[in-house]
Amino acid sequence: MIFSRHPLEQMLILSAIVFCCGVYTILTRKNAVSILMGVELVLNAANLNFVAFSQYTRTGGVHGNVFTIFVILLAAAEAAVALAIIIGIYQNFGRVDVDEADGMKE
Amino acid sequence: MGAAEIVLNVVFYVLAASAIAGAVAVAASRNIVRSAFALLAVLFSVAGLYAVMKADFIAGAQVLIYVGGILVLIIFAVMLTHRITDVKLSNDSTPGPAAFCACLCLLFSLLVVVRYSTKWRRDSDTVTARAESFEVSFKQYQADGATGLAFGGGAYEDSVVVVATVSQGPDPLRILDQVQFVATSGANRVSRNFPVAGRDAPYRHVFEKLSEGEWRWTVRLLGRQKDGKDEVDREWEFPLANTGFTVTRGVTEPIALALAGPYLFAFEVVSVLLLAALVGAAFLARKEVKDL
Numbered sequence: 001m002i003f004s005r006h007p008l009e010q011m012l013i014l015s016a017i018v019f020c021c022g023v024y025t026i027l028t029r030k031n032a033v034s035i036l037m038g039v040e041l042v043l044n045a046a047n048l049n050f051v052a053f054s055q056y057t058r059t060g061g062v063h064g065n066v067f068t069i070f071v072i073l074l075a076a077a078e079a080a081v082a083l084a085i086i087i088g089i090y091q092n093f094g095r096v097d098v099d100e101a102d103g104m105k106e
Numbered sequence: 107m108g109a110a111e112i113v114l115n116v117v118f119y120v121l122a123a124s125a126i127a128g129a130v131a132v133a134a135s136r137n138i139v140r141s142a143f144a145l146l147a148v149l150f151s152v153a154g155l156y157a158v159m160k161a162d163f164i165a166g167a168q169v170l171i172y173v174g175g176i177l178v179l180i181i182f183a184v185m186l187t188h189r190i191t192d193v194k195l196s197n198d199s200t201p202g203p204a205a206f207c208a209c210l211c212l213l214f215s216l217l218v219v220v221r222y223s224t225k226w227r228r229d230s231d232t233v234t235a236r237a238e239s240f241e242v243s244f245k246q247y248q249a250d251g252a253t254g255l256a257f258g259g260g261a262y263e264d265s266v267v268v269v270a271t272v273s274q275g276p277d278p279l280r281i282l283d284q285v286q287f288v289a290t291s292g293a294n295r296v297s298r299n300f301p302v303a304g305r306d307a308p309y310r311h312v313f314e315k316l317s318e319g320e321w322r323w324t325v326r327l328l329g330r331q332k333d334g335k336d337e338v339d340r341e342w343e344f345p346l347a348n349t350g351f352t353v354t355r356g357v358t359e360p361i362a363l364a365l366a367g368p369y370l371f372a373f374e375v376v377s378v379l380l381l382a383a384l385v386g387a388a389f390l391a392r393k394e395v396k397d398l
Binding site for chain 2: 010020027034037041048052063072076084085096
């Protein structure tokens with residue numbers, strides 16, 4: 001039975017599903033923006049695990065929450081830089097397919 | 107199972123369903139704008155799940171930064187790199203039965219590991235995840251000076267830790283000779299007197315759940331630090347019987363204390379990194395000036 005009454009397990013199962021959706025998105029998309037969305041899904045799944053372990057275990061303390069904050073901040077920085085790179089690729093190549101943007105210069 | 111727990115379970119399953127549906131839509135949708143809005147659903151659901159887990163500050167940060175910042179950036183990227191008038195907003199995916207199979211295998215192995223190969227503590231089903239909490243306040247005896255009380259600590263599955271530091275005026279020992287700490291939770295209230303330890307000597311209160319309705323209140327008077335370790339000066343123990351403490355303590359204050367304490371350096375490094383990302387993104391996205 002995959003359903004569990006244990007709240008920690010429920011969260012871990014949920015985050016495993018979200019993580020796999022993210023990995024699938026990263027693996028199959030050609031569009032750079034879609035790949036970025038897949039990365040965000042993976043990061044959210046990791047954050048869910050951090051918070052679940054922090055809140056549902058006694059030894060976890062508050063450290064999982066702090067790490068989640070750091071991950072969210074790094075995701076913000078990553079999204080900003082990724083957007084700038086995507087705009088750059090679009091200006092140079094006219095589209096944002098990662099398969100085609102394989103040269104350093106047009 | 108009480109009514110509150112049932113409601114919490116229902117909320118959890120609704121949020122989990124919408125998170126999974128959103129994630130599947132992000133992975134499967136042909137239309138990139140639909141993918142972006144499915145991601146919005148996922149991010150909101152995850153914020154709700156943080157709230158279910160009683161991580162209130164993280165839930166707020168998720169909505170503010172992820173939904174308010176990152177998602178808007180992603181939608182900007184979508185709008186800037188596609189002509190919206192195009193009929194086909196390209197979101198081609200490589201035909202990926204191999205990737206699909208790989209992800210299914212990954213998911214299956216993750217589920218097996220989570221559900222069957224790891225022995226999470228099963229006995230905590232009755233305790234579930236309710237973070238029981240106490241509030242400790244104090245009363246001063248013979249007080250007329252400037253007196254303050256600082257609190258830290260955290261709430262865990264079946265224990266609550268509160269560190270209370272009494273800081274007094276210029277001459278602490280003359281103003282106070284006893285402090286009274288009062289543990290309150292809901293309608294329950296227990297008070298004890300403790301000798302004053304001097305300026306800024308922290309009292310560490312630990313509330314441990316022994317069984318249903320039975321708690322133990324341990325107070326340790328921490329002396330000066332030696333080699334980075336707290337020295338325990340004195341220790342008191344009190345049973346708290348027939349108390350149904352159920353008030354919840356948030357995580358915001360412990361997070362603030364952790365960020366200002368052990369994680370201060372990491373916090374500053376992240377600030378510098380954000381600044382660097384800001385400058386780098388502005389540099390990358392600027393308009394090329396050809397003839398310089």
